[in-house]
Amino acid sequence: MRIDIVTKEFPPTIYGGAGVHVAELTRVLSSRADVHVHAFGGAREPDYHGATVTSYAQPAGFESANGAVQTLVTDLDIVGDLDGADVIHSHTWYANMAGHLGGLMHGVPHVLSAHSLEPLRPWKAEQLGGGYALSSWAESTAYHGAAAVIAVSEGMRRDILRCYPDVDPAKVHTVHNGIDTQLWTPQTGTAALAKYGIDPDKPSVAFVGRITRQKGVPHLLRAALQLPEDVQLVLCVGAADTPELAREVEGLIGRLRAEREGVVVVEGMIPRGEVTQILSAATVFACPSIYEPLGIVNLEAMACGTAVVASAVGGIPEVVDDGVTGLLVPVEQADDGTGTPVDEEKFAADLAKALSTVLADPERAKAMGEAGRARAIQHFSWETIADRTMEVYAAVAR
Template sequence: MRVDVISREYPPEVYGGAGVHVAELVRALRDSLDVRVRCFGMPRDEENVFNYLVPGQLSEANPALATLGVDLQIAQDVAGADLVHSHTWYANGAGHLAKLLHDIPHIVTAHSLEPLRPWKAEQLGGGYRVSSWIEQTAFEAADAVIAVSHGMRRDILRSYPTLDENTVAVVHNGIDLERWVPSDDADLVRSLGVDPDRPSVVFVGRITRQKGLPYLLRAAALLPPDVQVVLCAGAPDTQEILAEVHSGVAALQLQRSGVIWLDRLLSQPELGAVLSHATTFVCPSVYEPLGIVNLEAMACGAPVVATATGGIPEVVDDGVTGRLVPIEQLDDGSGTPLDPERFVADLAVALTEVVSNPDEARRMGRAGRAKAQAEFGWDRIAVRTREIYDSVLN
C-alpha cells in the first residue's frame, strides 16, 4: 500500500505539534507501508520526501491563497497513491483535491479546528474565511477523520454536525520514548541561562492566543520569589501578540529575578535537559486538542500543571502526574476564560503547590513518565492508524 502524507510541517521545518506528529507517525508507518511525504518549504534530504514552494505569482498573496497554490501542486503529484492522509487545514485542500482528481480515499487528522481558533483572523484577515472553508469542505468529504483526543472528537462533531460520527475515530498523539528521556545534563541547562539548583516553572510553545501565555505571565507574578520562570516561546502568530508578550515579560522581569525567555527553537537535547530539570512544566492553553509538549515533559520526568480543557485531561491525571487547573470558557470558539482573574489565580495556586513540594513533584514526574510509556508510544499509534487505512480501502 502506498500512502501519501501531506503536511505543511516536516523536519527540519517544524514549529508545532502537528509537525512532530507527522514526522513520528511517518517513521512508525514506514515499517509496513510505502509512505511518501509531500510538505511545504525547502528541499529535504530524506528519501521519498518531496517539497513544494509557493508559486511566484502568489508570493505576496494572502497566506490562505498562497497555501492553495501549494496544495494544487501537491494534488497533482499524488497520482499513483492508494490513499492520501492530510494534516491541518494547510494540507486538507491538497488531500481533498487529490481524492477528487485521483479517486482515492482521503483521511484527515485534526490537530486543531478553524471554528475554535477565531483569533486566526488577526493573522489571516479574510484568509481565515478561506481556511475555514477549506477545512470544512475537506472534513465533510473525507473517508475518515482522525481526532487526536476524545475532546477533539467532541469538538469536531459539534463544529461539523453533518459528519457521520462513525467516520470520526480517536488516535492519540504519541511520544518517542527513546529520544525523550530524563536528562541529568546540568551544564547544558546552565549554558541556556537557567540555574538547575533553583526551582523552575517551564513553558514551551508558540506565541499564539491558544497557548495562554499572557495568563501565565500574570500568574507568574504570584509565584514564590525563588522560582525561575523559563519561557521557551517563539514563532509568534502576529506582531500584536508578540508585543503583548514582550510587554508582559518586561513587566515580570522588573518584579522578580530568574525570568528567562529563550525565543529560539531549542534543539531536542537542549529542550530535554530543560524539561528534565524543571520542577514543573506548565501548559496554560485555552485551546489544546491534546498537546504533544505535555507528553514530552512527562517523558522527561516533569510533572505537568495544565488547563483542564480540550484533550489535556486525557494526558494529565490530576494529583497523579500533575495538576489540572479548572477553567470556564466562553462558547464563542475563542476559549477565553469567563473569569480571567480567577483562572490566573487558580493557575498560580496550582503552580505554587507543586514547586513548594519538590518530593511530591518528583513523584508526579515519575508517574508521568510511566503513563507516557504505557499509553503513548508511537508503535501503538501506528497500528491504530493502519487499521483506519485498511477500513477505508476494504
C-alpha cells in the same frame, strides 16, 4: 499499501505538535507500508526512515498573495503527484485541500488528521484577514468530504462533531498523539542550563511553545506574579503570531522582571537536546493553553520525568492524570469560540495556586514526574498509534 501523507511541516522544518506527529508517524509507518510524503517548503532529503519525500516550494507569482491563497496554490501543485496512492492522509487545513482534491482526482479515499479546528481559532483572523474565511472553507470542505477523520483525542472528536454537526460520527476515529520516549527522556546534563542562565539549584517552572492566543502565555505570566520569589520562570518561546500579542507579552515580561528575578526567556527554535535538559531540570512544566486538541508538549514534559500543571481543556485531561502525573486547572471559557477564560484573573490565580502546590512539595513533584514518564511509555507509544492508524486506512481502502 501505498500511503501518501500531505503536510505543511516536515523535518527539518517543524514548529508545532502537528509537525512532530507527522514526522514520528511517518517514521513508524514506513516499516508497515509504502509511504510517500508531500511536504511544503524547500528541498529535503528524499528518504526519511524509508519513506519517499517530495517538497513543494511556493509556486512563483504568488509572493504578495494572502497566506491562505499561497497555501491553496501549493495544495494544487501537490494534487497530480498523489496519483498511485491507495490512501491519502492529510494533516492540518494547510494540507487538507490537497488531500481532498487528490482523493477526488485519483478516486482514492482521503483520510485527514484533526490537530486543530479553524472555528475554535478565531484569533487567526488577526493573522490571515480574509484568508481566515478561506482556511475555514478549506477545512470544512475537506472534513465533510473525507472518508475518515482521525481525532487526536476524545475531546477533539467532540469538538469536531460540535463544529461540523453534518459530519457522520461513524467516520470520526480517535487515535491519540504519541511520544518517542527514547528521544524524550530525563537528562542529567546542565550545559543548556548554563547557556541560558538557568540555576539548576533553584525551583523552576518551564514553558515551551509558540506565542499564540491558543497557548495562553499571558495567563501564565500573570500567574507567575503570584509565585514564590525564589521560583524561576523559564520560557522557551517562538515568535508571536501578531505584533499586538508580541507587545502584550513583552509588556507582561517586563512587569515580571521589574518585580522578581529568575525570568529566563529563550527565543526561537532550540535543539531537542537543550529542550530535554530544560524540561528535566524543571520542578514543574506549565501548560496554560485555552485550546489544545491533545497537547503533545505535555507528553514531552512527562517523558522527561517532569510534573505537569495544565489547564483542563480539550484533550489535556486524557494526557495528564490529575493528582498523579500533575494537576489540572479548571477554566470556565466564553462560548464565543475564542476559548477566553470568563474570569481571567481567577484563571491566573488558580494556575498560580496549582503551580505553587507542586513547587512546595519537591518529593511529590518528583513522584508525579516518574508517574508521568511511566504513563507516556505505557499509553502513548508511536508503535501503538501507527497500528491504530493502519486500521483506519484498511477500513476505508476496502
